[in-house]
Amino acid sequence: MTHSHRNRIVLRMKQMTQKLSISRSSIYEKMNPKSPRFDATFPKPIRLGAASVGWLENQVDEWLMSRQA
Numbered sequence: 001m002t003h004s005h006r007n008r009i010v011l012r013m014k015q016m017t018q019k020l021s022i023s024r025s026s027i028y029e030k031m032n033p034k035s036p037r038f039d040a041t042f043p044k045p046i047r048l049g050a051a052s053v054g055w056l057e058n059q060v061d062e063w064l065m066s067r068q069a
Helices: 013-020 024-031 057-068
Strands: 046-049 052-056
Touching: 013 024, 013 057, 052 057
Parallel strands: none
Antiparallel strands: 046 052
16 A cells, blocks of 8 residues: 555544544544543544544554654
């Protein structure tokens, strides 16, 4: 898989929970500025439709790498 192709892979919520090994609610808490678990560095979701969002895989991978440092 080329690097440019990886930039376009969109992960849905189920894939995010599997990749990060955290729950759906934990993901939402990381995105909620009012939550004590808020993480400003967490990848921003992109709107895919009226009721669906996804995350760019390359941004998720970069966030994971930053957590290891």
